[in-house]
Amino acid sequence: MSKKYKLLLLGLLFDGIGMLSFVIPVVGEFSDVIWAPASAFLIYKMYKGTEGKIGGLVTFVEEAGFFGTDFLPTFTLTWVYKYLIKKGKD
Numbered sequence: 001m002s003k004k005y006k007l008l009l010l011g012l013l014f015d016g017i018g019m020l021s022f023v024i025p026v027v028g029e030f031s032d033v034i035w036a037p038a039s040a041f042l043i044y045k046m047y048k049g050t051e052g053k054i055g056g057l058v059t060f061v062e063e064a065g066f067f068g069t070d071f072l073p074t075f076t077l078t079w080v081y082k083y084l085i086k087k088g089k090d
Helices: 003-020 025-046 047-061 074-085
Strands: none
Touching: 003 025, 003 074, 025 047, 025 074, 047 074
16 A cells, blocks of 8 residues: 555544544543644644645644534544645655
8 A cells, every 4th residue: 555545544533532522522622632633733744844734734624623613523634635636755
């Protein structure tokens, strides 16, 4: 399996983890406090350069629940941007 599709599978997994905060109301919101910086770090490591930096910032803001954005699949959207829109190669 190529790196491209490994990143997609990891992104789907991490987006799923981020969505778990909707399952358990009170505990879920507390988990966002831990998951927001963790997810920012993960996306920064997964996508090097500007994509990783911007992705990390966006993921942190999204997972922290600012502006009601906690539902966005940021990892998957970053993959779509890199490989379908920008047509990145790995």
